[in-house]
Amino acid sequence: MSIVLSSVTLSRGGSVLFQDLSLSLTERRIGLIGDNGSGKTSLLRLIAGLQVPERGTVEVCGRDRRLHRRELPGLVGLLFQNPEDQIIFPTVAEELSFSLTAIGVDRRTAKERALGFLASEGLAPWSERAVSALSQGQRQRLCLMALEIAGPRVLLLDEPFASLDLPTQAALRNRLASADRQILLSTHQLAWLGDFERVIWLESGRVRQDGAGAAVCAAYSADVAGRSAPAQPVS
Ligand SMILES: Nc1ncnc2c1ncn2[C@@H]1O[C@H](COP(=O)(O)OP(=O)(O)O)[C@@H](O)[C@H]1O
Numbered sequence: 557m558s559i560v561l562s563s564v565t566l567s568r569g570g571s572v573l574f575q576d577l578s579l580s581l582t583e584r585r586i587g588l589i590g591d592n593g594s595g596k597t598s599l600l601r602l603i604a605g606l607q608v609p610e611r612g613t614v615e616v617c618g619r620d621r622r623l624h625r626r627e628l629p630g631l632v633g634l635l636f637q638n639p640e641d642q643i644i645f646p647t648v649a650e651e652l653s654f655s656l657t658a659i660g661v662d663r664r665t666a667k668e669r670a671l672g673f674l675a676s677e678g679l680a681p682w683s684e685r686a687v688s689a690l691s692q693g694q695r696q697r698l699c700l701m702a703l704e705i706a707g708p709r710v711l712l713l714d715e716p717f718a719s720l721d722l723p724t725q726a727a728l729r730n731r732l733a734s735a736d737r738q739i740l741l742s743t744h745q746l747a748w749l750g751d752f753e754r755v756i757w758l759e760s761g762r763v764r765q766d767g768a769g770a771a772v773c774a775a776y777s778a779d780v781a782g783r784s785a786p787a788q789p790v791s
């Protein structure tokens with residue numbers, strides 16, 4: 557399990573975001589933190605192959621993204637920040653089946669496996685449900701299942717906790733802790749990252765700090781607190 561970015565340059569919105577960025581991501585659990593606009597989503601999109609660097613290379617499990625686009629869904633899955641950006645089909649079973657047909661499984665087998673997967677999750681009654689009738693948290697769960705059913709080696713999650721209630725957050729956290737795949741997760745909820753082996757703090761497209769979760773989160777919190785402290789009156 558490894559993601560390697562070598563001297564990556566990427567512009568977004570007409571200005572350079574990442575310049576000569578190199579990262580080797582081999583830990584099982586990696587957090588991404590930083591202010592809005594620091595580049596968390598762009599980094600995840602690069603790794604998922606949705607963004608192509610102007611210079612440099614991005615390799616996932618030894619494969620260059622540009623040369624192996626068709627292997628993408630089996631290798632890496634990206635949970636979008638907003639479920640509406642990910643869901644395509646009207647019903648739960650169709651959405652899950654599509655994850656499998658996209659990697660070459662025939663339609664009948666895909667449907668059978670989708671129903672089996674739902675049953676194994678204790679969600680058999682969801683199969684014919686309309687996606688439009690699911691709550692936001694349930695849609696996010698569907699999106700995650702749609703990724704997991706394809707069995708990617710790497711799971712990228714972009715602020716997955718943002719719209720979830722506390723019990724659903726806790727369930728997601730347990731799920732991630734036991735998942736047998738590499739996970740790269742961006743979030744503003746630093747409490748979830750304290751026990752992560754590695755957290756990367758991005759600032760304006762650059763790595764400001766990179767290390768053990770507890771230390772990097774503490775440094776970022778201190779920086780934010782310092783920025784928002786009221787100005788001292790001049791005596
Ligand atoms: N679709 C887009 N078009 C143009 N610029 C974008 C787009 N998405 C993000 N950007 C720019 O890229 C930079 C990084 O954004 P992003 O990766 O979304 O950061 P984060 O996820 O940390 O909030 C920001 O300056 C943002 O304005």
Ligand SMILES: [Mg+2]
Nearest residue numbers: 596597637714
């Ligand atoms: Mg983002």
